[in-house]
Amino acid sequence: MALIVHKYGGTSMGSTERIRNVAKRVAKWHRAGHQMVVVPSAMSGETNRLLALAKEVAPEKPGTAYYRELDQLAATGEQASSALLAIALQAEGLEAVSFTGWQVPIRTNDAYTKARIESIDDARIQAELAAGKVVIITGFQGIDAAGNVTTLGRGGSDTSAVAVAAAIGAAECLIYTDVDGVYTTDPRIVPEARRLERISFEEMLEMASMGSKVLQIRSVEFAGKYRVPIRVLSSFTPWDIDLNEEARSGTLITFEDDESMEQAVVSGIAFNRDEAKITVLGVPDTPGIAYQILGAVADANVEVDVIIQNISKDGKTDFSFTVHRNDLAKTLDLLKTQVAPKLGAAEVVGDAKICKVSIVGIGMRSHVGVASRMFRCLSEEGINIQMISTSEIKTSVVIDEKYMELAVRALHREFDLDQPVDSLGNR
Amino acid sequence: MALIVHKYGGTSMGSTERIRNVAKRVAKWHRAGHQMVVVPSAMSGETNRLLALAKEVAPEKPGTAYYRELDQLAATGEQASSALLAIALQAEGLEAVSFTGWQVPIRTNDAYTKARIESIDDARIQAELAAGKVVIITGFQGIDAAGNVTTLGRGGSDTSAVAVAAAIGAAECLIYTDVDGVYTTDPRIVPEARRLERISFEEMLEMASMGSKVLQIRSVEFAGKYRVPIRVLSSFTPWDIDLNEEARSGTLITFEDDESMEQAVVSGIAFNRDEAKITVLGVPDTPGIAYQILGAVADANVEVDVIIQNISKDGKTDFSFTVHRNDLAKTLDLLKTQVAPKLGAAEVVGDAKICKVSIVGIGMRSHVGVASRMFRCLSEEGINIQMISTSEIKTSVVIDEKYMELAVRALHREFDLDQPVDSLGNR
Structure with missing residues (x-):
């Protein structure tokens, strides 16, 4: 039994049917005895829909007041998907509760639309886990010192998940996404590209900064700083795949002083x-x-x-x-x-x-x-x-x-x- | 110059074009020297869309945990529309800031999906008004003592608006809606039905409890308790109608000891x-x-x-x-x-x-x-x-x-x- 964080991207949360599948997968892990924290992105397309509404209302007006409202707007996408996932988990017979960034709270600076996480209070998360609940935490967002909603920028949910994993001392942070791991290069260009079973976080950092879109670069920095093992794996395997097989799939991002490192x-x-x-x-x-x-x-x-x-x-x-x-x-x-x-x-x-x-x-x-x-x-x-x-x-x-x-x-x-x-x- | 609350229903906020019109109307009031607080509903259809997603995810599961998540989900509709309105007001050249129920905060009991407002802290609202800003406050929602999001039930934004008006000591709460006032009866049944210029809040209470859908009954009770004058008026008059004409339109809900009461x-x-x-x-x-x-x-x-x-x-x-x-x-x-x-x-x-x-x-x-x-x-x-x-x-x-x-x-x-x-x- 371990404390595990799952992160699901927008595609994995892209429809109510997919949300039900996410719930079934999380329930499988919970039933196997793990304490589960889940960080979902907004349903795919939702963040773009919201930001398009903003542009329809008025042309962009760069500045703090404008960006503050964009964050207030965009943060609703994850709040909604998190509540839907909690409902899906409850339907699976589990106790589940969803928290927004401000409810945890996840404290950030006030750089709206690209805020950085400063601290995470894990008291409420730990209390709910101790009560046997699955805890769902909105990705992508936090709250600044003045109580305003902030967002972490595109792909920020990866960073949320890794930061939460660091804060609660999770054994592993599993990033479920639409690819099944990190490859030696883009398979669309090199068909022989091979999935890596492991990659060091420093290598991942270089790969991420070079445009490998698997993970937001800041999430990798976070993982390195707090030594959180991250695993990138596919959310498109059947939810009822054997848990041990699933737990070994994808690519593990680990540390170079790890002896088993290739x-x-x-x-x-x-x-x-x-x-x-x-x-x-x-x-x-x-x-x-x-x-x-x-x-x-x-x-x-x-x-x-x-x-x-x-x-x-x-x-x-x-x-x-x-x-x-x-x-x-x-x-x-x-x-x-x-x-x-x-x-x-x-x-x-x-x-x-x-x-x-x-x-x-x-x-x-x-x-x-x-x-x-x-x-x-x-x-x-x-x-x-x-x-x-x-x-x-x-x-x-x-x-x-x-x-x-x-x-x-x-x-x-x-x-x-x-x-x-x-x-x-x-x- | 007075302190005025405007409330706009879902139809009035129903598209980005309509939101721009709401912003122009509010800007007109602000430029006339009034301090403005605006309480918008979610864009029409949004609350239904969100609740339909919940039903698609899982059948209803009555109980506190489930209703808590429904509120967490449904509250996003007003958070988004409020941010969009702030953006539209900024485009009009005004300073504007939107607050959710928890940011104000609007404190309620924990009766999820039908919570009741217990208190409103007006410090943040007053500070922003004093700084010359238009303050937008999400309707329909609040926060309970444990920091969970609550909603006030269908039509709850009326109650939010009246409660905010009471808390800040507004001179009048203008409820903009898709009808132009309160009628002697439903004009669809009696074409000769006449718009009332005034109605006492007690009469309005009886009319509301009898299914006149103009106002949520609890908002009328609130108005009576805190003696907040409410005016029900149309949001479909052109936004640039003369302000004095607009301020006298619709139906004023007032108190029977008011001497001018008919x-x-x-x-x-x-x-x-x-x-x-x-x-x-x-x-x-x-x-x-x-x-x-x-x-x-x-x-x-x-x-x-x-x-x-x-x-x-x-x-x-x-x-x-x-x-x-x-x-x-x-x-x-x-x-x-x-x-x-x-x-x-x-x-x-x-x-x-x-x-x-x-x-x-x-x-x-x-x-x-x-x-x-x-x-x-x-x-x-x-x-x-x-x-x-x-x-x-x-x-x-x-x-x-x-x-x-x-x-x-x-x-x-x-x-x-x-x-x-x-x-x-x-x-």
Whole structure:
């Protein structure tokens, strides 16, 4: 018997029939002797429906007062789905009670539409669990110090579930979703992609930040910070599948000092097409250039990812970085009108037709030559590398967007990711 | 400049376009210098949609745990509509903030799905008003002592609005609805029915309890208790109608000691078809009969309305009363199987084809002969009276259902309700 958190995404909660199936699955776990806390998302489409109503009422009006009301509006989706799940569980003969973020309470800062969880009071949850109830807690939302409703941003229910699991000391947080785990790469691009039985939370962090949409990145950070084991698994297996089989399915996100961890050199290939490259050409190579360029960009609230400064030539240098594609036009305009003239730069050019491809693996720490093997593989395919960025467990390259699929497939093959890993992490 | 509460029903909030119109109307009042509090219902159809989802998930399971979740679910409708209205008001250039029942808080007992308001803390409302904001408060809901969401039952937003008006000391509570006021009777039955400019809250109470659906009866009781002037008016006048004209439109529900009150003998004709008559025949006329019959009925949670005990004959008597039609079968069964045998009653008969028609008027207190004028009128139309019930300001008769329209029209004519009333209350 253990204390278990289940999280169900919008698709899993997408109809009253699916909600009944969720209830049957949770009831199976409860009857097996586990104490159950369930964190559901809103029914699929509901959050979009609510936000569309807001846009129908009035154009967006950025600002605290407006975002506060958006959160007050959007939070109703999970309140409704949680109550429906409680009703479904009661129909299964269990005692069940649903709590909103403010009823727990889940305290957050007041950054409406993207709030961060600060603390969770587990007293009420523990009391209801002790009374034998299944406790349902709305995902995606909390309450700020002034008693206003906040939401955690898209995918925030993952973070809610992991934070609740940390607060109550759950043995495991099971994230039920519409995929059956974390893959070596996107199976739509590489059919041979293989489901990972385990992945370290650091690798997962890199995969998530690279656009693998399986988990909200903040939930992975939370899991790492509080050492909550997360399992990503499918909500589309029949609800009456054997519990032990279910408990071993999907992908377990665990910690690298876990002895049984498979230490593959490369665990997965991540990629995204969301970025654009900006190059400031012919900048006088004096101290403080990076700050003068990127400081202005940061002031405009634009996030920068890969950054490169070329070797200086004739006292001039080129400075490149990537931003989200949505920020390209705004950033180009800022640089051309305000920054370049001041710096005396020759030109500012933008390129949206790029992509970022990364190899991710804990094993890279202890294996040399992994990055050069990546570069050789890409070179053999005739793919020109525009930018390179490395971290302890990741090597990313920026390449022409049109080579993305080719690069991902070649790297997947190069690192034998279609082969299972033995207990020593070797393929 | 005054402190004003507006309440908008589901139809008035029924689309994003209508919500924008509500915002424009409220903005007009705010710009005229009034401090504004607005209590909206859920968008029309929303509460039904939510409760239908609950029924799709599982059959009703009467009990506290189930009703708690229904309230948690249903309360989301007003939370969403309130946030949307705040957004619409912000788009009008006003500062606006929406609060749920628990954010105010509006404290209620824990009778889920039909809770009663116990207290309202007006500190947060007053602070936001003082800061120049329009304050929007969800109708229909509150919070119990344990922090659970409660709802006030169908039409509960009227009660929320009146209770909020009482708590903050509002000058007037304007209930915007899909009719333009309170009528002498239902205009669908009597085309000559006239809108009343004023009606006393006691008369309104009788009209409301008789099925006039304009206001939830509890909101009228609240208004009487806390002496909150209520005005019922149409939300379908153009939003930019002259404010002074709008402020005088509809029907004002006021207090009988108000000097300007029109003291018509009869103010309106109410009726309903929701009741059924039950007669226990041939009961031995011994003390305690009424208790033995009605005690058993009350124990079965059935509400009784009109009660009549005939004059005894040969030591036997007949005992009749009316119940809601939905309770007829259950009550008949109870009486036949459990009560009649014990009492030694000859027979129990039920009749669902009846209706109740009432004349209502404060003036009946000081005018004699009003009831007999009613009976004469019905007799001239050949309508047989089956039961009679009187109160200080109301006389009700139970008649065959098929005569209902005829009776209502005849009485409307008899008491000259199609004629305006002069300042002395005379027609």
